[in-house]
Amino acid sequence: MKKVFGQHKPFFVFLFKFLMFYLLITMLYKFFLNSYSIERKEVDAITTHVANQTKNTFLFFGKDCKLFKHEFEASFKLIYKGKYVARIVEGCNAISVIILFASFVFAFSSNFKKALLFMLIGAMLIYVLNILRIVLLCVSLYYYPQFEHLLHGTVFPLVIYGVVFLLWIIWVTKFSVYGTRVDKK
Template sequence: MKNIFQQHKVFFIFLAKFLLCYFIVTIVYSFYLNQCHTQNNEIDGITHFVAEQTKNTLVFFGADCEIFKHEFEPSYKVIYNSKYIARIVEGCNSVSVIILFATFIFAFSNKFIATFLYIFLGSILIFILNIFRIAMLTTGLYKYPEYGTFLHDILFPLVIYGVVFILWIVWVLKFSAYAKEKK
């Protein structure tokens, strides 16, 4: 058993760092959400910000768009050209994707400043990309409602997770402790 650990030490260290960080950050985020949702079924501030920025993005590009707080659940209704097209819920705010991205980077970290900057800049990129994703998804659902499942469940997750995957690859090959060992 000791030989297996020694043989795969890098993997086990990565796995331990990843799981520990993911667990801690997810617990903290869950506490944040519980604080928001237990107060009269309110919507958390991050989801509110994403909904507002999605509306602003669509309006900037000439769309007639409004958002309204849903009457029965913690979400926003997206009204596009006077038609209820979509709703923005907590799962749309990209925080869970950012947590996954950041914990992976942390698990391959070696220098605090480089790790912090990469996580910070990558998180901003993912967050902005997510707002554009929701805006494009809203437009796509309006123009092509028959492709709604494909757009929501396949195409747009593929885009956002594809960018996260590319960011991971760049980190591992260019900036991580692993990349330094290979040079």
């Protein structure tokens, strides 16, 4: 057993760091979410901010958009050009994607300051791309409602996760200790 662990120590260290960071941040996020009442259909502050930023993005581009608190659930209704096209729920705020992204960066880090800076920049990029994703999804659903499943379930998640994957590649090859070791050989 010691031989296996010793032989694959970098992998086990990565796995341990990833799981510990992921579980810790996920638990903190769940604790945050639990401070909102499901019975009163309260929407958490992050999702509320994402919904408002989405509306403001539409308005910035001169597009007709209205946002209403959903009367039956903890979400917002987004009305585009007078048509109810989408609801914005907690899962739309990209926090789970940001946690996954940050966990990977942390697991592949040796310098916490450098990792934290990359995590913050990456999180901001993911956040902004997520707002644009929601806007483009709403416009697409307005014109092509028959493609809702494809757009919401495949195309737009592929874009977000594709960007996260590219950020991971950049982190590992350009900024992490593992990438710099390869460059020095």
